[in-house]
Amino acid sequence: MADLTTKIAGITMKNPVMAASGTFGYGLEFADFVNLEEIGGIIVKGTTLHPREGNDYPRMVETASGMLNCVGLQNKGVAYFCEHIYPEIKDIRTNMIVNVSGSTLEDYAECAARINALENIPAIELNISCPNVKQGGMAFGVTTDGAYSVVKAVREVYDKTLIVKLSPNVTSISDIARAVQDAGADAVSLINTLMGMVIDIEKRKPVLSIATGGLSGPAVKSVAVRCVWQVAKAVHIPIVGLGGIMTAEDAIEFFLAGASAIEIGTANFIDPAVTVKVAQGINDWLDRHGCTSLTDIIGQLEA
Ligand SMILES: Cc1cc2nc3c(=O)[nH]c(=O)nc-3n(C[C@H](O)[C@H](O)[C@H](O)COP(=O)(O)O)c2cc1C
Structure with missing residues (x-):
């Protein structure tokens, strides 16, 4: 057995695989299918200061x-949480870990402050990259000033591990990563979804209710690996990699590119036990390649 433990700033994880926000509910919904x-960690559904209805259907x-x-x-707000x-x-x-989102700086900070008070939540993942909300969301994550200001506001009220989730819908993800590091982020996670669109040609209408949506799954993996590789060269804080991971071999690409942990999203809809299977597969891959520890391969890409 290889040593799969990894550290993301203040958090120690028994293995480097987490469930991605919005794809694993609060974990409880999956308890019948997986231990x-x-x-390694569960990032629960996106949480906002006030309840949100979400968008109209169809939304997938x-x-x-x-x-x-x-x-x-869509969520019932932080007080309900x-x-x-x-x-x-x-x-x-x-x-x-709680994924926190908002429409204003004040929303983000207030929501984070409430979660700071919860003893058994060791970290938040700050979502400054959601492409599916009209206000805030991705707007903060697409400029260095916006990203810096929201992370700074949250850092002032949140004293546990602060992971900031980055958008791939930007010109330079490295610049955004540096800005959030400067503002006090302990780690970054990337990527959130890529903005896309599908058209029903018979109706001549977009399929989704708000026309556009976030693309996820294997289609985005090579973009995500590229982003992790670029960000790893730009910052010194740990990186959590995600986007299109279905197998242990996919995860290994992210570790080689510089991620210290990974998240799995869309694949949970196909196999609710995929997180544990991927963790086991990472162990097998390390064994087969004579590595005694996950840390042997993090950032070890030869390029
Ligand atoms: C249905 C759905 C809901 C999501 N909700 C959130 C969310 O609330 N907060 C967030 O930061 N990311 C959310 N995401 C993005 C995922 O956490 C992840 O970043 C993205 O799907 C890429 O990973 P994947 O290809 O493994 O799914 C959502 C993704 C999907 C498919």
Whole structure:
């Protein structure tokens, strides 16, 4: 058995595989299919200060090697999370991480501050990269000033591990990564979805209710690996890589490019136990290649 433990700033993980936000509910929904405590971490559904209805249906459509969604951060708000969801998930023995989103700086900061008070949540993942909401969301994540200001506002009120999730829908993801590092992020995760569109040619209308949505799944993997590789050269904080990971071999690409951990999103819809299978597959790959520890391969790309 190789040593699969990894560190993301203040968090130690038993293995480097996490479930990505928006694709694994609050974890509880998957408990009948997979032992949650064998997953390195679970990033729960996007949470906002106020409840959000999300967008109208249809809000998901399959694409070649992936899917497009415009769910739009549907959730019952942070107060509901603290009162009703947190008590249900707080004793699951893995890293339970909350994905935080907002429309204004104040929203983000207030939501993060409320979660700061929850003892068994060791980190937040700040979503400055959601392409499916009208205000805020990705708007902060596509300029260095916007990204810096939202991370700075959250850093002032949040003193645990702060992971900032980056958008690939930018000219230079390295510049955005540097800005969030300067503002006090402890780690970055990337990528969120790529903005896309599908048209129903008979109706001459977009398939999704708000026309555009976020592309995920195998179709985005090579973009994600490229982003991780570029960001790894630009920052010194740890990187969590995601986008299109279906197998252990996919995950190994991200480690070689410089990620210290990975997340799996869309693949959970196909196989609810994929996180644990990928963790096992990473172990097998390391064994086969004579590596005693995951750290032997992080950033070891020869390029
Ligand atoms: C249905 C759906 C809902 C999502 N909701 C969120 C969310 O609430 N917050 C977030 O940061 N990312 C969200 N994402 C993005 C994923 O966490 C992930 O970044 C993206 O899907 C790429 O990874 P994948 O190709 O493994 O799915 C969502 C993705 C999907 C498919």
